[in-house]
Amino acid sequence: MIMSTIEKLTQWTEEMAEFRLPRWEELPAFELYIDQVITLIEGYLSPLFGEGETIITSAMINNYAKMRLTPKAVKKRYGKAHLAYLIAISVLKQIYSIQEVMLGIQYQAEISGLKGAYNQFCEELEGALKAVHASLIEEKTEYQNVSMTKENTAIKLAALSLAGKLVSRKMLYLRHNKEEVENNG
Numbered sequence: 001m002i003m004s005t006i007e008k009l010t011q012w013t014e015e016m017a018e019f020r021l022p023r024w025e026e027l028p029a030f031e032l033y034i035d036q037v038i039t040l041i042e043g044y045l046s047p048l049f050g051e052g053e054t055i056i057t058s059a060m061i062n063n064y065a066k067m068r069l070t071p072k073a074v075k076k077r078y079g080k081a082h083l084a085y086l087i088a089i090s091v092l093k094q095i096y097s098i099q100e101v102m103l104g105i106q107y108q109a110e111i112s113g114l115k116g117a118y119n120q121f122c123e124e125l126e127g128a129l130k131a132v133h134a135s136l137i138e139e140k141t142e143y144q145n146v147s148m149t150k151e152n153t154a155i156k157l158a159a160l161s162l163a164g165k166l167v168s169r170k171m172l173y174l175r176h177n178k179e180e181v182e183n184n185g
Helices: 004-017 034-048 059-064 082-094 098-137 151-183
Strands: none
Touching: 004 098, 004 151, 034 059, 034 082, 059 082, 059 151, 082 098, 082 151, 098 151
């Protein structure tokens, strides 16, 4: 049976609704070298990116440190704070400029501390992906349970923006591939 674009999209958003980022406490407690950082972050984030998309490279990591977007490595080793910054930057740069990402991270870290800001980022992104999936499987979805405060508005809207971008990009990709199959088949 050939699945429709909406069926494929619903299946994909169902997978995204199950997506989970590691919380601060679940990040490695030991320091890592750059190649280990890249492998770990790619493993965490690959479900959010299209096949063949570059998630993070050693050049990106070095540039973020030079631009003071992340702390510098200590003796070429990276800890939890580095991982949290790099995960957030890798995800948020999909919808914001690098400068805007840094301002957002600093803003949220001032409110909640780095650990709290990172954990909240994870929760908001996962919640946004679940909300987008729910909107596809229900006839009518209301965001009445969305609770925004002065402290969480920026991160909540960023997560919803990213979830929307991911789903719309997937929808366009699926639609394009369907048309390609129909035209060639």
